[in-house]
Amino acid sequence: MQIQKDKIVAFNESLLAEHKDSLSQLSKKHQNLDTIIDTIAAFNIAIPSWALGAGGTRFGRFGFGGEPENLEQKIEDVGVINALTKSANAISLHIPWDIPKDAEAIKSKADSLGIQFDAMNSNTFQDQENQEHSYKFGSLCHTDKAVRNQAVAHNIEVIDYGITLGSKSLTVWLADGSNFPGQLNFRRAFENTLASLKKIYAHLPADWKLFIEYKPYEPNFYSMVIQDWGTSHMLAKDLGEKAYTLVDLGHHLPNTNIEHIVATLMTRGMLGGFHFNDSKYGDDDLSVGVIKPYQLFLIFNELVYGMENNPAKNPIPAWMIDASHNLKDPLEDLIQSIEAIETAYAKALLIDQKALESAQMENDVVASQRILQDAFNTDVKAILAEARLRNGAAIDPIATYRNIDVRQELINERGMNNAATGL
Numbered sequence: 001m002q003i004q005k006d007k008i009v010a011f012n013e014s015l016l017a018e019h020k021d022s023l024s025q026l027s028k029k030h031q032n033l034d035t036i037i038d039t040i041a042a043f044n045i046a047i048p049s050w051a052l053g054a055g056g057t058r059f060g061r062f063g064f065g066g067e068p069e070n071l072e073q074k075i076e077d078v079g080v081i082n083a084l085t086k087s088a089n090a091i092s093l094h095i096p097w098d099i100p101k102d103a104e105a106i107k108s109k110a111d112s113l114g115i116q117f118d119a120m121n122s123n124t125f126q127d128q129e130n131q132e133h134s135y136k137f138g139s140l141c142h143t144d145k146a147v148r149n150q151a152v153a154h155n156i157e158v159i160d161y162g163i164t165l166g167s168k169s170l171t172v173w174l175a176d177g178s179n180f181p182g183q184l185n186f187r188r189a190f191e192n193t194l195a196s197l198k199k200i201y202a203h204l205p206a207d208w209k210l211f212i213e214y215k216p217y218e219p220n221f222y223s224m225v226i227q228d229w230g231t232s233h234m235l236a237k238d239l240g241e242k243a244y245t246l247v248d249l250g251h252h253l254p255n256t257n258i259e260h261i262v263a264t265l266m267t268r269g270m271l272g273g274f275h276f277n278d279s280k281y282g283d284d285d286l287s288v289g290v291i292k293p294y295q296l297f298l299i300f301n302e303l304v305y306g307m308e309n310n311p312a313k314n315p316i317p318a319w320m321i322d323a324s325h326n327l328k329d330p331l332e333d334l335i336q337s338i339e340a341i342e343t344a345y346a347k348a349l350l351i352d353q354k355a356l357e358s359a360q361m362e363n364d365v366v367a368s369q370r371i372l373q374d375a376f377n378t379d380v381k382a383i384l385a386e387a388r389l390r391n392g393a394a395i396d397p398i399a400t401y402r403n404i405d406v407r408q409e410l411i412n413e414r415g416m417n418n419a420a421t422g423l
């Protein structure tokens, strides 16, 4: 399905007067509001193909109807999110779940909806049908060279699929690790992983990037080969200038200072990508900003500072939502996540950086805190709404989604019982 623009415009009419009123209130207090609105209007976040269907846990999975069954339908769903928000102009694919059988047809489908192809994702955390060697005891780190070679060949195949679609990056997340002390020789596993990554890196086109994602535990519970940003950074440095660290918000132990990690990586130009989600306990993959919105704001403060003060030439990170949906309609949840990300970003853009620097240089702790909290406590809904309005999107995307009754239309089109490929 595709949302007709006139339906968005018609629903916007009912919200316009109140929105304009809130915007004029806000612009009285902030002189640089127009620049902030433009920055938010230009911001886009990639949607992963695996977040468009019902997720599940190892205990069960509950569908909700109208789920996308194939790559074309996944692209259509991202098209819906993008039509309502104009902030989601890319999809991140996962191989083998999203193998493009007809790359030209897939590309023209995406083009017609204004969708590009973000980072490609490989999968060596599951065994596929007819696969020669098992990844039960690891992939790129495996003790058996034949298994490592198979995993390298898979990643090379993923790059090749990405080339046909116009993607420019590969994200590697490894489930490799061990469940029990003594099971794995840490140093051998690290060196095997590096050697395997070197073979994948050698296949990377000149204008591509390789993102190395880390995670401290799960699915392995004693050790993970790439457990933290330091390990990812070491691997990236050894590979070369096209390799970067990727930070996933959920891939940290509780209370980790993620904004500090972001700042440190950007100091060296090594932050390549960012996966948004939120969590209470572990890698919960909850909607962005639902548990720790202040942390998200502090992260964006570092991102904004890092992009404005950038001697190491850190590229603009590849932004992606990485979440799972067990209860909510994924399209509604992804819209909520986009709004949470843009809220944190807009608030970070409101921070008076000059005043903050003066307060920091004078070691005025109280003033520093006030500057951050003044920005955080500002209601920025009108900034987001105005950014969307200028782009021809919805003032209130969730209300519009419900008003148009998108999910019912998807159920009518696709039925109640289809399940998306993925987790």
Ligand SMILES: [Mn+2]
Pocket (backbone or CB within 6 Å): 173, 213, 248, 275, 322
């Ligand atoms: Mn991730």
